[in-house]
Amino acid sequence: MTVSFSEKELMINSLKISQTVGGVLALQGVFRSIPILHSAQGCAAFIKALMTNHFRDPVALQTTALTELDVIFKAEQNMVKAIDSVIDKNDPAVIAILSTALTETLGDDVKKNVSDYRKNHLEDTRVIFPVSLPDFEGSLESGYARTVEALLMEVSHRISDKLPLKKLANRVNLIPGSHLTSGDVMEIKMILADFDLDVVTIPDLSYSLSATRADGYSPLAQGGSTLMELEKIASAQVTIVLGNSMEKSGQIMEEHFDIPYVLFDSLTGLENVDRFFSWLTKYTKLPVPSRYRWEREQLVDAMLDSHFYFGGKSYAMALEPDHLYTLVMFLKELGCKPAKLVSSYETTTLKLMEEEVEIGDLYDLEKGSDNADFWLSNSHGQQSADRLSIPFVPIGFPITGQIANGYRMQVGFRGTMELLLAISQKIMKEGR
Amino acid sequence: MKNHIINAFQEPACQHNQTQSNQQGCSPAKPGQSNGGCAFDGAQITLLPIADAAHLVHGPIACGGNSWERRGSLSSDSSLYRYGLTTDLSEQDIIFGGDEKLFRSIDEIIQRFHPPAIFVYSTCVTALIGVDLDSICHQAAKRHAIPIIPVNSPGFSGSKNLGNRLAGQALIDYVIGTKEPPFETPFDLNFIGEYNIAGEMWDIEDLLKQLGIRLLSRITGDSHFHEVQWAHRAKVNMVVCGRALINVARHMEDAYEIPYFEGSFYGAKQTSSSLMKIAKLFGDQRLIDNVSELIKNEEEKLEEALKEMRNVLRGKRALLYTGGVKSWSVISALQELEIEVVGVGISKSSQEDIARIKDLVGEDALLINSRGARVVLETFKEKQGDILIAGGRNIYVALKERIPFLEINQERDHAYAGYTGFIRMAQHLVNAIQHPVWRLANLEAPWEESNHDRIFQ
Structure with missing residues (x-):
C-alpha cells in the first residue's frame, strides 16, 4: 500500500473533476450521439464551458434542466421531455442519460425510467442508455470508464441476435482510456493500420473534438465511431485495451463475444512502446515498418541529448490515476524522481505503484513540493507552480492558454518524443 | 419556493417581474433545449470578484470542481478568490447532512488563509x-x-440572472453598510455590476482619476471585502451591467438616498454620456466642465486612431448574440463604427433592453428570440453577415461554419470598455474580418473532384 489520503477536511484547488465530465467526453467519440445530463441546467453549462475551453470545439451535451419543483415531483417527466425534445430537434443515433449527485441523492431510478421510456417507444430503434455517474464517487477517469462499459453492454445486447459466424482475420477492437487525446488515438490507429489491422475504436476521439467527421456545426457529436461500426465489435479477433481503468471494458468483450483482450497500461516511454511493437509484430507476423524504426532512433537520440537536463531532477505531479502512472514510468526513463504525487481517487493501479501517491488536491501537492524542479498538472496547477517559482508543464484536463490540446501526443515513439520536447523546453528555459 | 427567491422575482425595478403588467417573467429552462448557467453560477459571477474574501462552495465536486478559475475578472492585488474551495461532499456526508464538514471547512479556511470574510x-x-x-x-x-x-x-432555483440578484441580496443583507470608509471625498462613486473583465475597469478608472472622481466601491470587479462594506457612503451609484444588480442600487437609493443611473462604457458615445451623467449627478459645475474638456480631447484622439479602421468596417454587417445590457450597448458602439447590425439575440434581454434595441436598430434588423445556435447561424446566412459577435460558448460554433467572430462575454481576454477599449475592439473587428484564414479555410483540397482543373493546369 502506497496510497495515502489528504488530511484536510476542505478541498482546496480541486484536481478531481466530476464523473459526468468523463461520461460526456466518452460520448463525443460516438458519431451523432448526445449525452443528456439528468441535472439542473447549470451542471451541463459548466461542463460545456469547461470542455469547450479545453478542446476549442463545440461539445454535444444537453440537460433535463431540473428545477426545484421538478426535483420533488417530476424528475422522470423532465427526462422524458428532454429525450423527446432532443429526438425531435436533432435525431441523434445514440442518447446517454447521465445521472448526477442531484438525481442520485433524490433516489431517481434512471435505469427503470429509461427502460420504461423504451417500452413506450418500441418503434424507436436508436440506442438510449443510462449511466450512473454520481459526483460523490470517482473522477473523470471512472466516469469515462463506466460510460464506455455501459455503451458496450448496450451495443452487445443490441447485436446479440445477429452475431457473426466467424471472426475476421484482421479485425481488432481498440478501447482507449480517458487520458489519451484525439491525437493519441489517431496515432495508435495509424500504427495499427500500418500493421494491416482493421480497427473499430470505442469510443473514437481521433476525429472528434478537433477535425471532425462531418463539416459544419451540429448539436450532436460530429466525429467518432458510427453506430454501424460499433455493431461490428463482435467480429474482432482481439481487443486492445489502453489503460488499466478500461480493463473491465475488455472483460465485457471477452464475456459477451469470447474475444480475448490484451491490456497495455502505457504507450508512453521507450520500453512501453517497444512492448507494444513487439506484440504487434508477433501478432500480425509483419515486420515493423521503417518509419517506426526511424522514429525510435530519433527518440533515443533525444533521450541522450536531454539526459544532462533531466538527470536527477525532481518533479511535482497531479493527474488522474492511469495518466499519473503512465507519466511516472516515463519520467523514470528520463532519470527524474517525484517530489510528490497527487491523484484524484484511489484505484488498484495506484495501490500497485512503488511510489507513494496521495489522494488529494493541488494544494496538497503545492505543500509537499518545495524542492521540486518542475510541476506537471492541468492548468489549475499553474498558480501553484507560480507560487513555487518552478516551470509549469500543462498536461491532463483542463488546459487553458494554449491551442491544440486535442492533438498533442504522448503515445508511440513520436508522441513520447513530443512530450519529452515539451517538458525539456520548459526546464531549459525556465528551470533553476 | 423560499421567500428570498420570491422577493428576487418581485424586484420592482426589474422588467422580468411577473407582477408588473403582463410581461412574462424569467421563463424556466426547458428540458433538452437549454444552454444557460444556473443560479449558483450567477451568484458566483457576482461575488467571486471580491478578491480577498474566501468563496466556499458547499456541495458535491461538480459545482465547485467543474467551475473554478473560469471567469475573466482580474484583481490588482489579492488572489484568494482564485483558490477553488469546496466541501466536496461524499455520499456519507450527504447521508449525515454535511453540517459538521462545513463547520470544519470554515475553520480550516480561517486557520490557513485568515480572510476578512467568507461567502x-x-x-x-x-x-x-x-x-x-x-x-x-x-x-x-x-x-x-x-x-x-x-x-x-x-x-x-433558477437562471444565472436570478443568481446575480440573489447574490446582490446577500450583499444588501450582510455586507453593505457594515463598515465606514477611512475617509470620504466629495466625489465618491460606486460601480455596481462591473466585473473588471480582462481588466477593462482599469481603463475607466484612469479616466475617473483624471477627473478627480474616486471609485469608493467596486461592486464587484477588483474589489476587496471592506470597500463593499462601506459602499453606502458613496454620493453616486452607476449600474454598469444592466439589470443584474439593480436591486443593490435601488436598495441604496431607498436606504441611503444615493442616486443611481444605468450606463455603459462600450463605445465612445456611451463612455462620454456615462461620464457626463456621473458629473451631473454629483452636481458640480467645475466637474461638468472638466468632463466636457476630457470628452473633447478623448474623442479627437479616438477619431485619429479610428480613421483607417473605419474604411474597413464601414457598411459591414454584424449579428449580435449576447444578453442583458450588452445587447444594446454594444449595438451603439458598432453603429459608431458604421457597422450595420442586421440581427440581435434577445432571449436574455429584458423588456427595457428590447425597447432600447428596437430604438437603435430600426425595422430591418431581425430580433432573434431563441437560444439555439442553429437559429443564429441560419439568421447569419440569411442576412449575409460579415461577423458574429457573441459569448465564448459560440466561438467554435462559428468557426465550424467558417464565420468571423468577436468574443464579447465574461470569459474574454480583451478589454473593450472606454475610449482605449473601443479602439481595441475596432482593431479586433478589423483583424477578424480581414483575416486570410477565411479564404484559406474555404479552399477545397486539390484532390477533391471539383478541383481537378487546379491540379492538372
Whole structure:
C-alpha cells in the first residue's frame, strides 16, 4: 500500500473533476450521439464551458434542466421531455442519460425510467442508455470508464441476435482510456493500420473534438465511431485495451463475444512502446515498418541529448490515476524522481505503484513540493507552480492558454518524443 | 419556493417581474433545449470578484470542481478568490447532512488563509437535504468574529440572472453598510455590476482619476471585502451591467438616498454620456466642465486612431448574440463604427433592453428570440453577415461554419470598455474580418473532384 489520503477536511484547488465530465467526453467519440445530463441546467453549462475551453470545439451535451419543483415531483417527466425534445430537434443515433449527485441523492431510478421510456417507444430503434455517474464517487477517469462499459453492454445486447459466424482475420477492437487525446488515438490507429489491422475504436476521439467527421456545426457529436461500426465489435479477433481503468471494458468483450483482450497500461516511454511493437509484430507476423524504426532512433537520440537536463531532477505531479502512472514510468526513463504525487481517487493501479501517491488536491501537492524542479498538472496547477517559482508543464484536463490540446501526443515513439520536447523546453528555459 | 427567491422575482425595478403588467417573467429552462448557467453560477459571477474574501462552495465536486478559475475578472492585488474551495461532499456526508464538514471547512479556511470574510454558497444537493446555511454561517461567524455570509442560490432555483440578484441580496443583507470608509471625498462613486473583465475597469478608472472622481466601491470587479462594506457612503451609484444588480442600487437609493443611473462604457458615445451623467449627478459645475474638456480631447484622439479602421468596417454587417445590457450597448458602439447590425439575440434581454434595441436598430434588423445556435447561424446566412459577435460558448460554433467572430462575454481576454477599449475592439473587428484564414479555410483540397482543373493546369 502506497496510497495515502489528504488530511484536510476542505478541498482546496480541486484536481478531481466530476464523473459526468468523463461520461460526456466518452460520448463525443460516438458519431451523432448526445449525452443528456439528468441535472439542473447549470451542471451541463459548466461542463460545456469547461470542455469547450479545453478542446476549442463545440461539445454535444444537453440537460433535463431540473428545477426545484421538478426535483420533488417530476424528475422522470423532465427526462422524458428532454429525450423527446432532443429526438425531435436533432435525431441523434445514440442518447446517454447521465445521472448526477442531484438525481442520485433524490433516489431517481434512471435505469427503470429509461427502460420504461423504451417500452413506450418500441418503434424507436436508436440506442438510449443510462449511466450512473454520481459526483460523490470517482473522477473523470471512472466516469469515462463506466460510460464506455455501459455503451458496450448496450451495443452487445443490441447485436446479440445477429452475431457473426466467424471472426475476421484482421479485425481488432481498440478501447482507449480517458487520458489519451484525439491525437493519441489517431496515432495508435495509424500504427495499427500500418500493421494491416482493421480497427473499430470505442469510443473514437481521433476525429472528434478537433477535425471532425462531418463539416459544419451540429448539436450532436460530429466525429467518432458510427453506430454501424460499433455493431461490428463482435467480429474482432482481439481487443486492445489502453489503460488499466478500461480493463473491465475488455472483460465485457471477452464475456459477451469470447474475444480475448490484451491490456497495455502505457504507450508512453521507450520500453512501453517497444512492448507494444513487439506484440504487434508477433501478432500480425509483419515486420515493423521503417518509419517506426526511424522514429525510435530519433527518440533515443533525444533521450541522450536531454539526459544532462533531466538527470536527477525532481518533479511535482497531479493527474488522474492511469495518466499519473503512465507519466511516472516515463519520467523514470528520463532519470527524474517525484517530489510528490497527487491523484484524484484511489484505484488498484495506484495501490500497485512503488511510489507513494496521495489522494488529494493541488494544494496538497503545492505543500509537499518545495524542492521540486518542475510541476506537471492541468492548468489549475499553474498558480501553484507560480507560487513555487518552478516551470509549469500543462498536461491532463483542463488546459487553458494554449491551442491544440486535442492533438498533442504522448503515445508511440513520436508522441513520447513530443512530450519529452515539451517538458525539456520548459526546464531549459525556465528551470533553476 | 423560499421567500428570498420570491422577493428576487418581485424586484420592482426589474422588467422580468411577473407582477408588473403582463410581461412574462424569467421563463424556466426547458428540458433538452437549454444552454444557460444556473443560479449558483450567477451568484458566483457576482461575488467571486471580491478578491480577498474566501468563496466556499458547499456541495458535491461538480459545482465547485467543474467551475473554478473560469471567469475573466482580474484583481490588482489579492488572489484568494482564485483558490477553488469546496466541501466536496461524499455520499456519507450527504447521508449525515454535511453540517459538521462545513463547520470544519470554515475553520480550516480561517486557520490557513485568515480572510476578512467568507461567502458560503449552497448548491442543489445541500438545498435538497435541507442544510440550514443561514444558521450554520451565523454560528460560525460568531465563533470566528468575521462575516460568514450564506448565499442561498442553489442551481435549480433558477437562471444565472436570478443568481446575480440573489447574490446582490446577500450583499444588501450582510455586507453593505457594515463598515465606514477611512475617509470620504466629495466625489465618491460606486460601480455596481462591473466585473473588471480582462481588466477593462482599469481603463475607466484612469479616466475617473483624471477627473478627480474616486471609485469608493467596486461592486464587484477588483474589489476587496471592506470597500463593499462601506459602499453606502458613496454620493453616486452607476449600474454598469444592466439589470443584474439593480436591486443593490435601488436598495441604496431607498436606504441611503444615493442616486443611481444605468450606463455603459462600450463605445465612445456611451463612455462620454456615462461620464457626463456621473458629473451631473454629483452636481458640480467645475466637474461638468472638466468632463466636457476630457470628452473633447478623448474623442479627437479616438477619431485619429479610428480613421483607417473605419474604411474597413464601414457598411459591414454584424449579428449580435449576447444578453442583458450588452445587447444594446454594444449595438451603439458598432453603429459608431458604421457597422450595420442586421440581427440581435434577445432571449436574455429584458423588456427595457428590447425597447432600447428596437430604438437603435430600426425595422430591418431581425430580433432573434431563441437560444439555439442553429437559429443564429441560419439568421447569419440569411442576412449575409460579415461577423458574429457573441459569448465564448459560440466561438467554435462559428468557426465550424467558417464565420468571423468577436468574443464579447465574461470569459474574454480583451478589454473593450472606454475610449482605449473601443479602439481595441475596432482593431479586433478589423483583424477578424480581414483575416486570410477565411479564404484559406474555404479552399477545397486539390484532390477533391471539383478541383481537378487546379491540379492538372
